[in-house]
Amino acid sequence: MKSKLKAIPGSVVAPQGFKASGVFCNIKRLGTGKGSDRGRKRDLALIVSDSPATMAGMFTTNQVCAAPVKVCAARAKKGRAQAIVVNSGNANACTGKQGLADALEMTRFTEQALNLPVGSALVGSTGRIGVMLPMDNVRAGIIEAAVMLGSTVAHSAQAAEAIMTSDTRPKESAVEFRIGGKRVRIGGMCKGAGMIQPGMSATGKRPAAAPLHATMLCFITTDAAIEAKALQEALREAVALSFNRITVDGDMSTNDTVLVLANGRAFAQKSKPPIITRKSRDFAVFRLALQHVCLELAKMIVRDGEGVSRFVTVRVNGAKSFADADAAARAVANSPLVKTSWHGGDPNWGRIIDALGYSPATIVEERVDIGYSTPGSRKILWSLKRGQPTRTKFKDLCVAVSSREFDLHIRLNIGQASALMYAADLTEEYVEFNKGDVSDPSSLGG
Amino acid sequence: MKSKLKAIPGSVVAPQGFKASGVFCNIKRLGTGKGSDRGRKRDLALIVSDSPATMAGMFTTNQVCAAPVKVCAARAKKGRAQAIVVNSGNANACTGKQGLADALEMTRFTEQALNLPVGSALVGSTGRIGVMLPMDNVRAGIIEAAVMLGSTVAHSAQAAEAIMTSDTRPKESAVEFRIGGKRVRIGGMCKGAGMIQPGMSATGKRPAAAPLHATMLCFITTDAAIEAKALQEALREAVALSFNRITVDGDMSTNDTVLVLANGRAFAQKSKPPIITRKSRDFAVFRLALQHVCLELAKMIVRDGEGVSRFVTVRVNGAKSFADADAAARAVANSPLVKTSWHGGDPNWGRIIDALGYSPATIVEERVDIGYSTPGSRKILWSLKRGQPTRTKFKDLCVAVSSREFDLHIRLNIGQASALMYAADLTEEYVEFNKGDVSDPSSLGG
Numbered sequence: 059m060k061s062k063l064k065a066i067p068g069s070v071v072a073p074q075g076f077k078a079s080g081v082f083c084n085i086k087r088l089g090t091g092k093g094s095d096r097g098r099k100r101d102l103a104l105i106v107s108d109s110p111a112t113m114a115g116m117f118t119t120n121q122v123c124a125a126p127v128k129v130c131a132a133r134a135k136k137g138r139a140q141a142i143v144v145n146s147g148n149a150n151a152c153t154g155k156q157g158l159a160d161a162l163e164m165t166r167f168t169e170q171a172l173n174l175p176v177g178s179a180l181v182g183s184t185g186r187i188g189v190m191l192p193m194d195n196v197r198a199g200i201i202e203a204a205v206m207l208g209s210t211v212a213h214s215a216q217a218a219e220a221i222m223t224s225d226t227r228p229k230e231s232a233v234e235f236r237i238g239g240k241r242v243r244i245g246g247m248c249k250g251a252g253m254i255q256p257g258m259s260a261t262g263k264r265p266a267a268a269p270l271h272a273t274m275l276c277f278i279t280t281d282a283a284i285e286a287k288a289l290q291e292a293l294r295e296a297v298a299l300s301f302n303r304i305t306v307d308g309d310m311s312t313n314d315t316v317l318v319l320a321n322g323r324a325f326a327q328k329s330k331p332p333i334i335t336r337k338s339r340d341f342a343v344f345r346l347a348l349q350h351v352c353l354e355l356a357k358m359i360v361r362d363g364e365g366v367s368r369f370v371t372v373r374v375n376g377a378k379s380f381a382d383a384d385a386a387a388r389a390v391a392n393s394p395l396v397k398t399s400w401h402g403g404d405p406n407w408g409r410i411i412d413a414l415g416y417s418p419a420t421i422v423e424e425r426v427d428i429g430y431s432t433p434g435s436r437k438i439l440w441s442l443k444r445g446q447p448t449r450t451k452f453k454d455l456c457v458a459v460s461s462r463e464f465d466l467h468i469r470l471n472i473g474q475a476s477a478l479m480y481a482a483d484l485t486e487e488y489v490e491f492n493k494g495d496v497s498d499p500s501s502l503g504g
Numbered sequence: 505m506k507s508k509l510k511a512i513p514g515s516v517v518a519p520q521g522f523k524a525s526g527v528f529c530n531i532k533r534l535g536t537g538k539g540s541d542r543g544r545k546r547d548l549a550l551i552v553s554d555s556p557a558t559m560a561g562m563f564t565t566n567q568v569c570a571a572p573v574k575v576c577a578a579r580a581k582k583g584r585a586q587a588i589v590v591n592s593g594n595a596n597a598c599t600g601k602q603g604l605a606d607a608l609e610m611t612r613f614t615e616q617a618l619n620l621p622v623g624s625a626l627v628g629s630t631g632r633i634g635v636m637l638p639m640d641n642v643r644a645g646i647i648e649a650a651v652m653l654g655s656t657v658a659h660s661a662q663a664a665e666a667i668m669t670s671d672t673r674p675k676e677s678a679v680e681f682r683i684g685g686k687r688v689r690i691g692g693m694c695k696g697a698g699m700i701q702p703g704m705s706a707t708g709k710r711p712a713a714a715p716l717h718a719t720m721l722c723f724i725t726t727d728a729a730i731e732a733k734a735l736q737e738a739l740r741e742a743v744a745l746s747f748n749r750i751t752v753d754g755d756m757s758t759n760d761t762v763l764v765l766a767n768g769r770a771f772a773q774k775s776k777p778p779i780i781t782r783k784s785r786d787f788a789v790f791r792l793a794l795q796h797v798c799l800e801l802a803k804m805i806v807r808d809g810e811g812v813s814r815f816v817t818v819r820v821n822g823a824k825s826f827a828d829a830d831a832a833a834r835a836v837a838n839s840p841l842v843k844t845s846w847h848g849g850d851p852n853w854g855r856i857i858d859a860l861g862y863s864p865a866t867i868v869e870e871r872v873d874i875g876y877s878t879p880g881s882r883k884i885l886w887s888l889k890r891g892q893p894t895r896t897k898f899k900d901l902c903v904a905v906s907s908r909e910f911d912l913h914i915r916l917n918i919g920q921a922s923a924l925m926y927a928a929d930l931t932e933e934y935v936e937f938n939k940g941d942v943s944d945p946s947s948l949g950g
Contacts, residue, residue: 122861122869152857152869154892187854188893253841253858307840309855310862394753394840394930395699395938402939408633409755411598412699415568416756423568423598446600447634484840486932492841493848 083199137286250359365487526666529645583732696805
């Protein structure tokens, strides 16, 4: 299936009928002292479909959730939207009634600037918590962004840049595939870096066994024609397999949001476009393509996490239940001692089995296997088998754990369930970066 | 009550009838390359009562638990013991059947060297995980330690030094108080530094709502005469209020152990000593004294945690339940973003409310108060009231958070329950220290 996916440039403007822009309106400079003097940084992005689109969204399950999240979660119920406006530099979180009014004003002003129907714009924010949005700047930014809209690779790149906070690079992905003989495209952009361990649901309500813990924002466009319910189901599944499986620091943000717009323009020539439903044969094709884009973007967030020097895929197998496998993988992926040992290139299985032991997952010390593999090699170097150190050479283990990317294999050998987490190491740079800049009172938040 | 407690020197040898020693037997040098060449470091301690004592113990609830923990948990059931032998440099964890045999051999050899009855010695280990104990060194160490036993301040100081791993200084505390006209003493020593968020229970089994997360070891002696059941209850309560309320890095160790020996020697002159039971009037006096010693020692562990530059007491009030208050306090105390902001002296309430929001505790954003106070000042500087930033000057907040020690006050204002955690910041030094020394294959473990 995946072999039929073709990577293409342009992210959110790759699908037909979408335009984007990214502009500078001085929110970042107002919001933070960090690096802001090193040049103007784009801080407002706009994504617009030429025609009304179906939409789906996934939102943070943090009980403290930002005003734009509240607005989008409410609008997601309609399943229809046409534009997304996003600012960086200010999260519009913990901003009370004024914050909610500001988020709504951002959508209203966008609709007006683009001559769209009321209620058709969505909104996202990321940056400092607890600071009011400089609305004059935001309005000026929206007008400029509306003027600058376009559908070239440069336009999507500028939009992707405008949603960055502590990211060191923009994150974009897009694929092309075929449905009913027509070329269909899905493109997305995202941002991450810190406060990253999303646990999103469609309603923002936490499901019983939800993962507990980024500001990550992700905006996806597609020219597929798909029913809102099918789009929501596909997105829920794709997020569960991608963004909800990543962690940088284990802190879940107040603003995590993934939004998708599907405008059906791939079939613009057809009088009766074949709309994908949950029962269509094409649904599987669409789901896999969406999963591919989400997973590419999710991994980019971990690789570009604050101070991150290693990308580790933690694979837990043989757990009693998925909840156990998930809990075990998260305990290891978030243990400060395990993460610092990765940073040092140290194959420290003692810290790993310690984390497994205090996780809520049931484990039996004498059954645990722990091993490593590196990209391009199918061979797993086992450091522990059935709770006992193996004869694998310590140097060989060090080589594996010193790779920029490696897989950590944990087999509990007591059940059939498995789970994985895309994780990162903990570095001096992370601490240095997050100590904060107290010379700047607005450097609050994630 | 506390005013009747008098601080005294000598820790574990302060109570009558106890001797201690701390010697070097080359376990640390064998076990790790870290700093070991900078001079011989004591690595084996012995604590002995002149006469049989009642005992109580609390042990890690980690599912992966070290051999010495298994041995002590089994012996704790008898409620009687007379000696404790402890090594540092090697945790004797994840060492299988041989490890268990080695732990038992340590007790047997100690009993023999001291001419004590079989089964009367307890054992503790701390250091690297997954490495077999160098038993020849251990045996030589036990013989030397038995020869060196004494009851001067120097003896207890050497014992306290011998149990250190990444600690920068020994940790000792002792108090004197009166029961039935007689002077009674309680003294203790402990070690900590990393892998610190104990969750201990009397059986090593995790209670339903147990805290989830040190290697910390603590050994306490008293010349009170107390029944084993009363001693266990007093210890359970004291640990719940002290060691189970601290966190350095949120990692719970495989070896956490607190042991108490009570030999009744304060009443050696009396033909019928007044033995404290759970119903005695003196039980309350004893409990408070034990709590005092445990709390003093627990705080020393946090203050001397790996890389720690600030000591923060996180106080959560107004929660729906104790479980909620506890979960909220732990989420804040273990959030990497909150901890790095403390390191920077940054009063970042955005990160605090974010952590509260993703914690399992029920919170309502609009009701949350967040404030700071510093030792010696009763005034709380509020940064957030009912979810809204206050007018407190940012500079004043910075001064509070830049103190070496401060209290963080969180009021959820939705219930009556409260909990506190003694926590620490996250520094570059912590990461640097824990990156590990991969040039040394034995640097495994916590």
